[in-house]
Amino acid sequence: MKRIVRAAVLLAGITAASLVGAAQNAAEAAPKKSFKVAYTVYIGFMPFAYMKQSGIMKKWADKYGIEVDLLQTNDYVGGVNQFIAGDIDAVGVASMDGLTMPAAGGVDTSVFLITDYSDGNDLIVSKTAKDVKELAGQDVYLLQYSVSHYLLNRALQKAGINDPTAAKAINISDAEIAAAFISQDAMKHAVSWKPLTEDMLKVKGATKLFDSAQIPGEIMDVFIGKTDVLKDNPDFAKAVIGAWYEALGILKAGGAKGEEMRAVMTSAMGTDAGGLQAQIDTTHFFYTPAEAYDFLTAAENAKIWDSIRTFCFEQGLFGQGATSVDSIGIEVASGAVLGDKGNIKMRINPSFTKLAVDGKL
Template sequence: MRVKRIMIVALAAAACCLALVACKSGGKESTAVQQGAQGKPPLRIAYSDWPGWVAWEVGIQKGFFKEAGVNVQFLWFEYAPSMDAFVAGKVDAVAMSNGDTLVNGANGKKGVMILVNDYSNGNDMIVARPGIDSIKALKGKKVALEIGLLEHLMLETALKQNGMKISDVKLINTPTHQTAQTLASGDVDAIAAWQPNSGQALKAVNGAKAIYTSADAPGLIYDTLVVDPQSLADRKEDWQKVVKVWYRIYDYIKDPAHEKEVLDIMSARVNVPPAEYATYMKGTRFLSLAEAKEVFKKGDSLKSLYGSSKNADAFNVANKVYSKPQNVDEYIDPSFTMNVQ
């Protein structure tokens, strides 16, 4: 159920002004929690519509932050405005992908990833018309996607895994929310999109098939909690508590006894039927504490947040999202996750 994860963040003052007001989703206003930690202002955390981030709602509604003694305020945004709010200093942290964290930093607002919620595990798809059953069959064909965004990176990865180059296909720059209708029009041979758009494309064309998904490249897209460095320095103990609460949330949502309650809470946040939301959960690979600790170890492969971020950085530079490579080490602090027992 991915909202638009924009690789190029507009930093214009007008956009920042729009970010001052959290957007509505499904008829619900921003969710705010202000509990515990007497005398301290709340840690302001912007979150948006992706299962790995909607899961924070479970901790909010179950009172986990109050029990942990940390004062937090979760603000519900659309994804792009959440990043704008972080850039404008209106929130202390934001739920953001690792690639977009680099984009923000390259444009002047660095944040530090202290928590990895999940990686996309099937919700992002390359959907092809009938008769195209593999990535190799895309050679010389038209593919609709938003150039420079994460689906562009996924297509490039898929082609590389099949011994092909991006020049082997013709890219048709298309807004993600229009990809399903573009495939249905017959003007292109395939599209790259995330849920619910990818699912809509499958429904729009009889016989259409997902020939590649993010499950074929685990770790290509990590979803994280990104914190302002000053807030991190000033409130280190409180941020440590937030990270610890996340793993309590993880344990709760992975308990089969809580499945119905969790789906009810999360689907209500985004106004989607629980049964439908369950399919989005399957396309999201939530990471256990042990798995997250492995992801935070340095490495060059997609199994490491460092390797994945270096891969995203190379893509961003090659596609002129920004001009100079970033030092990914400056964007990652594994200590908060490593300190959770």
């Protein structure tokens, strides 16, 4: 997955797309029977490949008398733009991207499923430094405005450096970063994610300075839907949630069915069994709805969203019209609102997960 928060150059196009999506909301509000869900190739989303191939998704959709088409896409930003425009009904994103793309673009967006959080998949690598404090005054290569950028800022904060510009973030694409780090002596420090970092750590002298396990829960992967679509079509969310936890139960239990699921995920990711396991090992899956519900409703979750929104505003990712970090309202699971209560565009909705907890799907 290209785990990208949109850059400033995308703002105009995404805002325009959000206006198109807003115009379509009235048409989407009526109950419907056919839905599309998009996801990209990333470990936290790969159970969807098994949900599709095994027929689990169809079984749950049939239960509610609907159709749910699961679409694997190679274009992460393109998939989010399709969601904004109303061409798909739900999309898997890093939580920060849901806030800065559809929500910041004016689309009332809800998180209805949390799949996992990065528990070591994202990391800072250096050829020369042995401590995060040594990054002050240094160039650090990363995909700007992505979770890598967020990770760098949080690492600096954890090291007692509260100036987000203390280390200079140098933008480089995810397609280039691994090869550049390996081949260019001048490139000393970088931030990326697995599997890219596996080869980067093989460079002589390369050291892991910090990883996402040190900020547990902050780099979340979620599925979002438009708030009105979920409200008018609750069976859609119920079917997706039910299929998800059935698949996760198989992955957790192992055995023959678990191996079958792993094989599907491995193939979909274009890796091998070892590569899959390496990524599972540093991904905190929410294997049960109870675990997910507890995480979403914990007071700490609101603190995480506060940290995310602060980073996004400081980086200018709320758009030119945003005058403060409170410009966009975020309704957390308790019903409390971070920011403008009159402009709530991101909602953490644990209600469908709670139905799974209570066995009411």
